[in-house]
Every structure is written in C-alpha cells, then in structure tokens.
Amino acid sequence: MVKKQPPLVIERLEGELAFIKYHDCTFNLPRALLPRAAREGDVVKIAVVLQTPARTTASKGKDLKGNA
Secondary structure, eight states, X not given: OOOOOOOEEEEEEETTEEEEEETTEEEEEEGGGSOTTOOTXXXXXXXXXXXXXXXXXXXXXXXXXXXX
C-alpha cells in the first residue's frame, strides 16, 4: 500500500518567490516555475526528474558535500 503524502500548498507569494508548505516545513522556489494562475492556498504537485547522463562539470567526481 502506498503511503499518502501530505499536500504541497502555496503558503504565500512574495515578489519573485513562492513559499510552499510541505508537512511541517516551508521552502521557497522561483514563482516563475509555477503556473501563472497559481494563488495562495492552491495545492501543487512538483516532479523532480534526473536528466541523465547530463551532469554539470563542477559536480563530476564529488560527493554530496563537495568532496572529491
């Protein structure tokens, strides 16, 4: 059985930023990534997809902490 995730809710829009509430956390992202019609209180769905094999040259050979 798949566990249902809490919704991502647009908490507020300030200038070029959108503040998104997820569970007990709030994070921001550029407002330009949201649909133009998005408003405070709307529930959004965000997908993260790796673009393989593309990697930035700066990240090749380094771990998550930036160590080679």
